[in-house]
Structure formats: structure tokens, C-alpha cells
Amino acid sequence: MSxxxxxxxxxxxxxxxxxxxxDLDFHVDKGEIVSVIGPNGAGKTTFFNMISGMxxxxxxxxxxxxxxxxxxxxxxxxxxxxxxxxxxxxxxANMTILENVMVSQHCRTKQGIMGALFQTxxxxxxxxxxxxxxEKVLGxxxxxxxxxxxxxxxxxxxxxxxxxxxxxxxMATKPEVILLDEPVAGMNPKESEELTGLxxxxxxxxxxxxxxxxxxxxxxxxxxxxxxxxxxxxTIAQGSYDEVSSNPAVIEAYLGRPAEEAS
Amino acid sequence: xxxxxxxxDAVVLAPARSAFDQDWRKIVNWGLICALxxxxxxxxxxxxxxxxxxxxxxxxxxxxxxxxxxxxxxxxFVTREVVLEGMAQHKKGLRELVAGVSVGAIGGAxxxxxxxxxxxxxxxxxLVNWNDALLEVLSFGEGVGYGAIFWxxxxxxxxxxxxxxxxxxxxxxxxxxxxxxxxxxxxxLESALDDISEGFQLEWLFEAxxxxxxxxxxxxxxxxxxxAIAWVLFLGGQAKRGRAAVAARRELSPTKVNxxxxxxxxxxxxxxPMFLGRLTNDLLTNVGLFLLLALGLNIVVGLAGxxxxxxxxxxxxxxxxxxxxxxxxxxxxxxxxxxWVAIFVVVFMAIVAGLFIGAxxxxxxxxxxxxxxxxxxxxxxLTVRSDWASGFTGGAQGILSIPGADIVGIATVKGTxxxxxxxxxxxxxxxxxxxxxxxxxxRIGRAWMAVxxxxxxxxxxxxxxxxxxxxxxxxxxxxxxxxxxxxxxxxGSVFESSFKILVSIVILVIVIVGGMGRIAGVAAGxxxxxxxxxxxxxxxLLAEFSEFKLLIYGALLIxxxxxxxxxxxxxxxxxxxxxxxxxLQDAWLKAQADDDDxxxxxxxxxxx
Numbered sequence: 001m002s003x004x005x006x007x008x009x010x011x012x013x014x015x016x017x018x019x020x021x022x023d024l025d026f027h028v029d030k031g032e033i034v035s036v037i038g039p040n041g042a043g044k045t046t047f048f049n050m051i052s053g054m055x056x057x058x059x060x061x062x063x064x065x066x067x068x069x070x071x072x073x074x075x076x077x078x079x080x081x082x083x084x085x086x087x088x089x090x091x092x093a094n095m096t097i098l099e100n101v102m103v104s105q106h107c108r109t110k111q112g113i114m115g116a117l118f119q120t121x122x123x124x125x126x127x128x129x130x131x132x133x134x135e136k137v138l139g140x141x142x143x144x145x146x147x148x149x150x151x152x153x154x155x156x157x158x159x160x161x162x163x164x165x166x167x168x169x170x171m172a173t174k175p176e177v178i179l180l181d182e183p184v185a186g187m188n189p190k191e192s193e194e195l196t197g198l199x200x201x202x203x204x205x206x207x208x209x210x211x212x213x214x215x216x217x218x219x220x221x222x223x224x225x226x227x228x229x230x231x232x233x234x235t236i237a238q239g240s241y242d243e244v245s246s247n248p249a250v251i252e253a254y255l256g257r258p259a260e261e262a263s
Numbered sequence: 264x265x266x267x268x269x270x271x272d273a274v275v276l277a278p279a280r281s282a283f284d285q286d287w288r289k290i291v292n293w294g295l296i297c298a299l300x301x302x303x304x305x306x307x308x309x310x311x312x313x314x315x316x317x318x319x320x321x322x323x324x325x326x327x328x329x330x331x332x333x334x335x336x337x338x339x340f341v342t343r344e345v346v347l348e349g350m351a352q353h354k355k356g357l358r359e360l361v362a363g364v365s366v367g368a369i370g371g372a373x374x375x376x377x378x379x380x381x382x383x384x385x386x387x388x389x390l391v392n393w394n395d396a397l398l399e400v401l402s403f404g405e406g407v408g409y410g411a412i413f414w415x416x417x418x419x420x421x422x423x424x425x426x427x428x429x430x431x432x433x434x435x436x437x438x439x440x441x442x443x444x445x446x447x448x449x450x451x452l453e454s455a456l457d458d459i460s461e462g463f464q465l466e467w468l469f470e471a472x473x474x475x476x477x478x479x480x481x482x483x484x485x486x487x488x489x490x491a492i493a494w495v496l497f498l499g500g501q502a503k504r505g506r507a508a509v510a511a512r513r514e515l516s517p518t519k520v521n522x523x524x525x526x527x528x529x530x531x532x533x534x535x536p537m538f539l540g541r542l543t544n545d546l547l548t549n550v551g552l553f554l555l556l557a558l559g560l561n562i563v564v565g566l567a568g569x570x571x572x573x574x575x576x577x578x579x580x581x582x583x584x585x586x587x588x589x590x591x592x593x594x595x596x597x598x599x600x601x602x603w604v605a606i607f608v609v610v611f612m613a614i615v616a617g618l619f620i621g622a623x624x625x626x627x628x629x630x631x632x633x634x635x636x637x638x639x640x641x642x643x644x645l646t647v648r649s650d651w652a653s654g655f656t657g658g659a660q661g662i663l664s665i666p667g668a669d670i671v672g673i674a675t676v677k678g679t680x681x682x683x684x685x686x687x688x689x690x691x692x693x694x695x696x697x698x699x700x701x702x703x704x705x706r707i708g709r710a711w712m713a714v715x716x717x718x719x720x721x722x723x724x725x726x727x728x729x730x731x732x733x734x735x736x737x738x739x740x741x742x743x744x745x746x747x748x749x750x751x752x753x754x755g756s757v758f759e760s761s762f763k764i765l766v767s768i769v770i771l772v773i774v775i776v777g778g779m780g781r782i783a784g785v786a787a788g789x790x791x792x793x794x795x796x797x798x799x800x801x802x803x804l805l806a807e808f809s810e811f812k813l814l815i816y817g818a819l820l821i822x823x824x825x826x827x828x829x830x831x832x833x834x835x836x837x838x839x840x841x842x843x844x845x846x847l848q849d850a851w852l853k854a855q856a857d858d859d860d861x862x863x864x865x866x867x868x869x870x871x
Contacts, residue, residue, distance in 0.1 A: 052723055054719065054722075054723065073722065073727070074719075074722040074723045075722050075723075075724075075725050075726055075727045075728070078723060078724060078725035079725055083724075083725075084723060086720065090717055090720045092712065092713050092716040092717060092720070092721075093716065094712075094716060094836050094837075094839060094840050095709070095712055095713065095716060095836075099709055099712070102709055103709040103710060103712070103713045103721075103724065103726070104724040104725060105725075106706065106709075106710050106713075106724065106725050106726045107725030107726070107727075108725075109706055111705070111706050111707075112706075112707060112734075113702065113705075113707055113734060113738065115705075116701045116702055116704075116705035116706070116707060116708070117697075117698060117701050117702070119701070123705070126706070127705075127706075130706070153836070153839060155839070169724065173724060173725050
């Protein structure tokens with residue numbers, strides 16, 4: 001069995017009496033693509049927020065590479081190697097596309113004010129590396145985000161390109177695990193098919209482990225090694241896509257919600 | 264006349280409307296606004312106090328200018344229409360003139376009423392400027408009836424002129440604007456121009472333009488008007504093209520610096536003070552001190568997005584530290600260090616103060632942070648004044664006999680020599696500009712921008728937001744403390760009353776009016792506000808305005824917020840942010856087209 005990267009143990013959180021998530025228990029191995037699915041309000045994004053340190057769990061533990069992430073600030077979690085994207089695309093809209101991927105390498109670099117003021121060799125070298133890594137990451141999406149686009153503000157991008165830039169920004173932090181929150185939401189079928197391929201490449205070529213929240217079952221089926229199904233904060237099923245999709249509890253959770261069944 | 268109106272072919276012209284097809288309610292509303300504005304300005308006593316400031320001798324003074332622009336502007340605004348693309352626009356004609364006259368006449372009637380009331384009633388109790396001097400100015404000393412009738416007719420005439428601006432072709436409007444601006448600006452700068460002309464041996468030019476007793480001569484005004492026309496017609500176009508070219512280059516490589524411009528500015532900074540007289544040097548020193556403060560605040564507010572309303576605290580820390588370290592008579596501690604050594608202590612104290620104030624404050628966001636910094640600004644000043652600290656700071660007596668700034672091996676700058684102080688200020692402003700420029704294009708500068716854009720996402724992208732913000736706060740504190748240290752050396756004494764909350768506000772207004780996030784913008788803001796209108800305790804060129812300074816600051820700030828929120832010389836990023844809708848509309852249309860291309864391209868060369 002491959003190396004265990006992320007271990008979620010009995011994770012629960014309550015928001016003033018509401019059990020947003022209770023006793024979530026699962027693990028992610030290195031090199032896996034795990035999908036978290038479930039109807040709206042099932043607690044998926046809350047789960048991501050807890051891993052990335054934005055929400056503190058009420059009980060339970062999150063172990064990443066043998067160490068607990070509890071009590072860390074979001075920036076420390078990112079520094080440990082977990083990057084994320086946001087469901088409602090949150091780019092630095094007035095910074096340029098290149099700056100967006102440059103700034104997210106902050107925790108991997110260390111030049112401070114003095115380096116910038118005296119333009120030390122170390123500062124220049126590091127700037128060069130930041131820029132090159134940024135361009136490399138953007139190049140992952142073909143020609144869409146590079147070239148003349150580099151110095152354009154992120155706000156000019158089309159919706160699909162904004163989603164791509166979000167992923168690029170997460171990649172730029174040099175993580176082990178990327179948490180993708182609905183990466184293909186709002187994309188047309190062609191775009192989402194292309195992105196599905198890219199998610200596979202994220203693992204195969206870049207070596208990232210991926211945890212993904214997704215409503216699009218086609219995407220989930222195509223790339224996931226395993227699927228975790230949440231409903232009302234509880235885990236109702238885990239396993240391969242085929243196992244999960246034939247599980248009666250899952251079918252029940254989704255039944256009567258045609259919007260979720262799309263594709 | 265009406266055919267000449269619009270030279271723009273894209274606008275569809277509908278026939279002019281009849282002169283009596285008016286929105287009378289609107290006219291009455293604007294007329295009443297005009298009347299209120301005239302009465303308000305009169306009661307602030309501007310017409311009387313500014314009467315001595317002559318613009319064109321003997322035609323016009325600042326006092327009367329404060330009144331006459333109102334009917335012109337409102338007579339023009341009342342018939343201003345929103346121009347929509349493709350919408351039919353009526354030809355301008357008699358209708359605009361009638362509206363302008365009516366607005367002006369109603370306004371004039373309001374002023375006439377005020378003149379009559381000034382004569383018959385005494386309301387000097389709540390209204391301090393309700394006196395005979397005002398009546399004298401308003402009625403030209405010719406009696407109530409004359410004054411009343413004069414203002415009704417004059418105001419109607421001015422309203423007519425305002426309405427008539429609609430009938431003139433665009434180029435004529437531009438020329439008129441350029442001429443008025445040139446004349447008013449030249450008259451405002453009179454004392455500075457007098458001073459400068461001596462240094463450049465150009466007294467003859469100054470004497471040709473200005474009367475001896477003050478104000479432009481009529482022929483001087485005509486010369487300036489011709490100059491303005493020539494500028495607009497011949498040079499204006501070229502200047503515009505030059506700017507557009509620079510802007511285009513900037514778009515391509517935003518971090519690239521215009522070397523030629525930089526060298527020119529540097530040479531001017533070194534050479535110019537030698538030619539300037541005492542008055543201008545002193546004035547520019549004040550501008551420089553506030554520019555230094557504004558550059559620091561620009562890092563804190565403009566880059567990192569921390570709205571610090573108590574920025575004066577660091578100015579005070581700089582001033583008092585320098586005073587205590589250098590003055591032989593400072594009450595408690597008196598090491599009598601030379602100024603250049605003291606500056607290291609100043610930097611150290613600024614860092615300590617920045618961390619001390621910043622650490623508790625910086626975890627807050629937005630409005631809460633602004634309110635708390637406002638409090639800390641006053642706390643520092645009150646601490647300095649308190650009995651507890653007065654053993655070191657002299658309390659209300661302040662610290663006196665601060666020697667000038669001596670820079671080892673280079674020079675001893677005496678506070679009484681404005682030219683030397685100006686060089687010192689220029690040196691530190693250069694440092695501040697360099698720091699702003701380098702930091703903006705660095706790892707830490709990008710982190711500040713990310714924090715300003717979206718703090719939670721910045722945090723999730725691995726930026727320690729508390730540390731980043733604290734660094735911005737401390738860098739800002741150091742720059743402000745430089746300004747304080749130079750101020751202490753220049754004035755030779757420090758009192759807590761020099762560090763009131765108003766200083767913080769003026770610095771913030773400079774940054775906002777000038778253009779947040781842009782160094783040239785901040786410089787323009789400091790020149791206009793501190794140079795022309797005057798700082799919180801420093802007189803500007805228009806010394807007569809000092810009483811109305813805050814009124815004008817306020818009016819300017821409101822007008823800027825409504826019409827040009829990005830500032831006089833805006834930062835590209837920021838103006839994009841403020842005009843998001845318009846900008847995005849263009850950009851999206853362009854991006855859609857690009858994406859179609861991209862799709863075609865990436866379709867062919869699909870990633871393998």
C-alpha cells in the first residue's frame with residue numbers, strides 16, 4: 001500500500017447546534033484522486049475549510065504526513081503542502097495573471113524587505129525563479145494564460161479561464177495535495193472534458209494528490225480512484241465510483257434532486 | 264449658431280426644442296441651489312476676505328471669483344444631458360440660453376435678498392460674518408438698490424454665459440477652460456512666480472505679466488490667454504500623443520521605468536533649489552515633508568490596504584525622538600547627538616512604535632482598524648503632553664533650540680536656511696520613492712496587494728497576513744518618522760500641537776486626491792494641497808485661503824469622490840477597480856473574441 005498522506009479522524013464540527021459535519025473518517029493516499037460528493041449543504045466545503053485551517057473542527061483530528069494540522073493558520077497549512085481552490089472563484093482580480101501565480105509562491109520563498117531594497121543577488125535569483133515557476137504553472141493550461149495575457153489583470157479573464165487560473169494558483173504553491181472545490185462548475189461540456197483530462201495529468205505528470213468536490217458525475221466517474229459521499233454532514237458511502245453509485249443510500253440521498261443528477 | 268454645436272458625427276441630432284419647452288421645475292430647483300450657494304459663499308465671507316487677492320487688476324479678484332463661478336457652472340449644468348450612444352440629441356439653441364438665464368436670475372435674486380436683509384436685519388449673532396463689510400463688498404459701496412439690481416443682472420448674465428457654453432463647439436469650450444485655468448493658476452502662483460523669476464533673471468517677464476501691487480495686469484492676462492490658446496491648439500495634441508505612447512509602453516511592461524523622465528526629474532531636483540528664492544524653497548520644503556508622509560501612508564493604505572487614520576503618531580515619534588536626541592535643552596534625556604546619528608535612533612523608535620501600535624491593531628479589518636488607529640494617533644499626542652511623559656518631552660512647553668541637521672562629512676543643514684533643508688527633504692523623498700518602487704515590485708509588495716484584494720484568500724495562499732501587514736505598517740512608520748525628524752530640525756522646536764489629528768487627515772486627503780498607489784499622483788496631491796492651499800499649520804501660496812482651507816479640502820474631496828475617485832494622477836490598477844463595470848465591459852468583449860481565437864488555436868495544438 002502506498003504512503004498515507006492525509007488521515008481524517010472522526011472529524012466533526014457544529015455551528016451553533018447544527019451538525020455541519022459529524023464523524024467524518026477517511027484517508028487519502030499519495031497519488032490518489034479522491035472525490036467528495038453529496039447534495040448541496042452536505043458539508044463538503046466545510047470539510048475543505050477545516051483541512052485548510054479556515055474553520056476549526058469541534059472534535060476529531062486531521063493528520064497530514066504524520067502531523068496534526070489542528071490549530072494551524074491557513075497560511076501554515078498551505079506551507080505544509082495543502083493548496084486549495086474556491087467554489088466561488090476568488091482570484092486577486094486586480095493583480096495580473098502572472099502576479100496571481102507569483103504571489104502564491106510566497107510561502108516557498110523568503111526574500112524580505114532588505115533584499116528588495118538592495119536588489120541583492122539572492123533577491124534577483126529568487127524573483128527569476130518565482131517568475132519561471134509561475135509561467136511554467138500557467139503553461140499547464142496551454143496558451144490560454146500565457147503570452148500577452150501574463151500582464152493583464154485577472155478580472156479580464158472569461159469564467160472558464162478564471163477557474164483555470166485558480167488551479168494554477170494552487171499549483172504554484174508547490175503543494176503535495178490540491179483541494180479542488182467544484183473545478184468544472186459553470187464550464188461547458190467541452191471545457192469540462194478537457195479539464196477532467198488535466199486533473200488526471202495533475203497527478204500523473206506533476207505528482208499531486210487530489211481531493212475534489214464535484215457535482216458533475218461524469219467528471220467524478222472519469223478521474224476518481226475513490227468516492228466519498230456526504231449527506232447532512234454524515235458519511236453515507238465510500239468506495240469506488242461503481243460501488244458508490246449502486247449504493248441504495250446514495251441513490252436515496254440524490255433522489256428527487258434532478259439538478260444534482262445532471263449527466 | 265446652433266449648427267456649430269456638435270462636430271461629432273456619431274451623435275444623431277434632432278431639431279432644437281422651442282425656448283419655452285422647458286422643465287421649469289428643474290430650472291427652479293437649480294436656481295434655488297444657485298441662490299443658496301451664492302448666499303452660503305457670501306456668508307463664509309470669502310468675497311470680503313479674498314477681495315485683496317487680485318487675479319486680474321482691476322477686473323477680477325478671488326473674492327468675486329468665489330461668487331461668479333456659481334451661476335456660470337449651474338447655468339451650464341441645468342441643461343446638461345447624458346449623451347447615450349445612438350440616442351438622438353436635440354440641437355442646442357435658445358432653450359439652453361433661457362434655462363441658463365433663469366437659473367442665474369433666480370440665484371441673483373437670492374443674493375439680492377441677502378443684500379436687503381444685510382441692510383435691514385442684524386443676524387450677526389449666529390452668523391459671524393453678517394456685517395457691513397460684507398454688505399459693502401456685495402453692493403460695491405453704491406447702496407442696497409444698486410447691489411441688488413447689479414447681482415440679479417450679473418448673475419442672469421453669467422447664467423446665460425453658462426448656458427451658452429452648450430452652443431459653442433467643443434474646441435472653443437476647451438480653449439475657454441484652458442484660458443481660465445491658466446489665468447487663475449498664474450494668479451494663484453503669483454508670489455512663487457515672483458520668487459522664481461528672480462532666480463532665473465526673468466524679472467522682466469514677471470513685471471510684464473503682473474501689476475506691482477499684485478494681480479495680473481490686463482495685458483499680462485491677454486499674453487497668458489494667447490499662450491494657453493497656442494498650447495491647446497499646437498502643443499496639446501502632441502503632449503497627448505506622447506502620454507498615450509508612454510501609457511501604451513507601460514501597459515506592455517508595467518514595471519519598466521522611464522529613464523529619461525527620471526534623469527530629468529533628478530537633474531531638476533538638484534539644480535532647481537539653487538535658482539529658487541527663500542519663499543519657494545520654504546514652500547517646497549513643506550510640500551516635501553508632506554510628500555514624505557504621503558508616500559509612507561501610500562504604502563500602508565495604497566499597497567497593503569490598511570486604512571490608518573492615526574498616521575500622525577509616527578510623524579510625532581520622529582519629531583520628538585530627533586528633538587530629544589539633538590536638543591541641548593531637552594528636559595529629561597539630553598545626549599546631544601548629531602542629527603545624522605539621531606536618525607538611527609529615530610528609525611529604531613519608529614520600528615518600536617510601529618510594532619507597538621501595529622501588533623494589537625493589525626488583526627482587525629476595515630472600519631474597525633480605521634477607528635482604532637484614529638484613537639492611537641491621539642493617544643501618542645496626549646501621552647507626549649501628559650505629566651507622566653513631560654519629563655522627557657517638555658509637555659505643553661515642547662522642546663526648543665533643536666540645532667539643524669548635520670550630516671557628517673557633507674554639510675550642516677541649518678533650519679533657518681530653506682534651501683539646505685529643501686535638499687535634505689529631497690534626499691529623503693528620493694529614498695522614499697526608491698523604497699516604494701522597489702517594494703511594490705517584490706515578493707513582499709505582491710503579498711501586500713494580495714492582502715488588500717482579499718485577505719482570507721491571501722491567507723489561504725500561504726501568506727502570513729499579520730506579518731505582511733505589520734511590515735507595511737512599520738515601513739510606513741519609518742518614512743513618517745523621517746519626515747518628523749526633518750521637521751524638528753527645520754523648525755527648531757517641537758510642540759504637541761503640531762501633531763494633531765488634522766495632520767493625519769490632510770495626509771490621507773493628499774493620497775486620495777492625488778491618486779492612491781501612484782507616486783506621481785501623491786506628489787501632485789502634495790503640491791496642490793500643501794503647496795497651494797497650505798498644510799494644517801503651514802501657509803500655502805494662497806495665504807488668504809488659510810481660513811477656508813478645510814472648507815476647500817472638504818469640497819475638493821467630495822467633488823473628487825463623485826467625479827474622479829481614482830485621484831488626479833491615478834494608479835492603473837486602482838482606476839480599473841473603481842471603474843470595474845466600464846472596464847470589464849470592454850475587457851470581456853475583447854476576451855470573448857480572444858477566447859474564440861484561443862479555442863481555435865488550442866483545438867489544433869491540443870495538449871498531447
